[in-house]
Amino acid sequence: MKFDYDVIIIGSGPAGFSCAMQSSKFDKNVLIVEANTDHLGGTWINTGTVPSKSLREAAKLINRFHSQFADRDGRKPYEKFRMEDLLQYKESILESKNQKVKNDIIKNEIETARGWGKIVDDHTVEVTNQLGESTSYTTENILISTGSSPKEPESFDIDHTHVLDYESVLKLTHIPRRLTIVGAGIISFEYATIFAALGTRVTILTEDTDVLPFLDHEIKEELHKALIRRNIQLVTDVSIDHVSVNKLRTCTEVGYKKNSGDSRLQVTETEHILYVGGNEPNLKNIGIENVDLNVTNDGYLDVDDKFQTNVSSIFAAGDVVGYPSLASASFVQGRLASCNMFGSSTEKLKSSIPYGIYSIPEVSAIGLTEEDAQKQGIDVTVGRAYYNNITQADIANIDEGLLKLVFRTDNLQLLGVHIIGEHAPDLIHLGQSVMSNDGDIRYFFQNVLNYPSFSEAYRIAAFNGVNRVYKAGVKYKKILNDSEA
Ligand SMILES: Cc1cc2nc3c(=O)[nH]c(=O)nc-3n(C[C@H](O)[C@H](O)[C@H](O)COP(=O)(O)OP(=O)(O)OC[C@H]3O[C@@H](n4cnc5c(N)ncnc54)[C@H](O)[C@@H]3O)c2cc1C
Numbered sequence: 313m314k315f316d317y318d319v320i321i322i323g324s325g326p327a328g329f330s331c332a333m334q335s336s337k338f339d340k341n342v343l344i345v346e347a348n349t350d351h352l353g354g355t356w357i358n359t360g361t362v363p364s365k366s367l368r369e370a371a372k373l374i375n376r377f378h379s380q381f382a383d384r385d386g387r388k389p390y391e392k393f394r395m396e397d398l399l400q401y402k403e404s405i406l407e408s409k410n411q412k413v414k415n416d417i418i419k420n421e422i423e424t425a426r427g428w429g430k431i432v433d434d435h436t437v438e439v440t441n442q443l444g445e446s447t448s449y450t451t452e453n454i455l456i457s458t459g460s461s462p463k464e465p466e467s468f469d470i471d472h473t474h475v476l477d478y479e480s481v482l483k484l485t486h487i488p489r490r491l492t493i494v495g496a497g498i499i500s501f502e503y504a505t506i507f508a509a510l511g512t513r514v515t516i517l518t519e520d521t522d523v524l525p526f527l528d529h530e531i532k533e534e535l536h537k538a539l540i541r542r543n544i545q546l547v548t549d550v551s552i553d554h555v556s557v558n559k560l561r562t563c564t565e566v567g568y569k570k571n572s573g574d575s576r577l578q579v580t581e582t583e584h585i586l587y588v589g590g591n592e593p594n595l596k597n598i599g600i601e602n603v604d605l606n607v608t609n610d611g612y613l614d615v616d617d618k619f620q621t622n623v624s625s626i627f628a629a630g631d632v633v634g635y636p637s638l639a640s641a642s643f644v645q646g647r648l649a650s651c652n653m654f655g656s657s658t659e660k661l662k663s664s665i666p667y668g669i670y671s672i673p674e675v676s677a678i679g680l681t682e683e684d685a686q687k688q689g690i691d692v693t694v695g696r697a698y699y700n701n702i703t704q705a706d707i708a709n710i711d712e713g714l715l716k717l718v719f720r721t722d723n724l725q726l727l728g729v730h731i732i733g734e735h736a737p738d739l740i741h742l743g744q745s746v747m748s749n750d751g752d753i754r755y756f757f758q759n760v761l762n763y764p765s766f767s768e769a770y771r772i773a774a775f776n777g778v779n780r781v782y783k784a785g786v787k788y789k790k791i792l793n794d795s796e797a
Pocket of ligand 1: 326348356357427428430457499631670
């Protein structure tokens with residue numbers, strides 16, 4: 313049977329984009345269907361990853377300038393800088409990124425159709441444009457990469473004026489004096505520290521008793537200290553009772569109660585509330601019922617390690633398939649889906665992937681924490697490097713940060729890297745490379761690393777770790793020379 317396309321991709325975020333690029337490299341006819349009439353790129357470019365990182369960069373620059381050169385007059389950053397300037401910075405980056413994506417799509421002869429994509433059957437997608445006109449296209453394969461959307465809060469509404477979500481926060485016209493963030497996921501810490509850097513007084517309210525439970529305990533302690541230094545109040549184990557606008561006091565009130573212990577109503581006055589309470593997959597009205605696609609208990613599309621659904625011609629990647637719901641992973645998932653569609657690779661997504669929390673300071677980690685290793689009965693030793701011992705951090709006037717290595721005591725094999733501090737999401741990749749080659753921590757001092765650089769932290773942490781093994785009774789010569797230390 314002859315189809316109109318080799319693959320139709322519904323959604324142009326990182327999963328869809330990378331699937332399209334890889335498929336075009338295989339000389340396949342590709343159509344991307346995108347519901348957003350203005351921009352390609354999805355949450356990645358327009359409302360999530362890139363805009364939040366752009367605002368963060370601007371806030372960091374302002375904060376650094378402010379604290380190093382300009383705080384003698386005692387004014388807060390929000391008294392000197394305008395939200396407009398930050399938004400302009402962000403907009404210029406989004407424009408350029410949007411243009412680059414468009415150029416890549418044109419260069420690779422990928423076709424696009426603007427409108428709502430809906431699966432009609434195993435090999436047909438219907439696209440309905442803004443005028444309500446529908447066109448059906450046939451295809452050998454389909455990729456569902458429709459992403460995810462913010463969940464609605466249970467006890468209040470998001471009006472996008474007083475109560476914002478991660479999309480409307482990007483449209484704030486001024487830097488708020490006070491901000492209350494409801495929810496304590498990765499994005500909460502990102503926005504909390506962005507606004508704190510601008511002088512905003514931030515409170516985070518969460519029903520969780522333990523935040524970011526996957527973090528190494530020492531990294532979490534350092535993050536808590538960083539929040540305290542920035543005057544960010546973190547209130548755990550609470551339920552939101554109500555949100556109301558107090559016109560008299562020109563503020564928004566958040567009423568909340570502790571879930572355990574003293575359950576009296578407490579009220580915080582704030583300018584805005586930012587709700588970041590999690591996401592749900594975009595699966596409504598895309599026709600999955602027409603082809604009986606399986607979903608997981610959590611409501612995500614069920615795929616195998618080839619990103620193939622229970623219908624052999626239909627693949628899915630990105631946030632619609634759930635964990636880890638990151639742009640970083642979505643790029644790889646989309647590419648692998650294409651490789652599997654066209655039988656070009658047996659590659660699989662690695663189980664150990666890094667994550668980055670773009671708070672200020674940022675956090676990144678890969679592999680086992682000390683606690684994980686202990687639970688698995690592996691005898692591990694740790695090596696630490698505090699940023700205040702790194703020359704490049706001195707030069708950059710940065711004194712908060714920690715890089716921690718977790719490695720097997722018997723042979724020094726690196727099992728985990730945990731970092732809080734400047735450049736953590738970049739630094740992690742050096743550890744990732746060593747780990748993916750089953751390397752050991754001697755790599756970091758047996759090879760020349762640029763100096764000064766933040767990577768020096770690896771060398772210091774490796775020496776620190778080796779010294780611990782030495783103190784535990786293993787001869788130094790043996791540690792340095794044995795292939796099995
Ligand atoms: C504030 C924030 C910050 C983030 N920061 C990071 C970060 O620093 N690093 C990181 O790795 N990840 C980050 N993420 C997560 C990342 O943005 C997502 O994991 C990623 O964008 C998911 O990619 P995707 O391809 O699945 O979908 P998306 O990027 O969401 O794209 C889906 C696209 O599908 C389109 N679509 C939906 N339904 C249809 C339909 N029926 N027909 C046609 N088109 C449709 C949508 O319009 C959209 O363009 C962040 C997310 C948020 C919200």
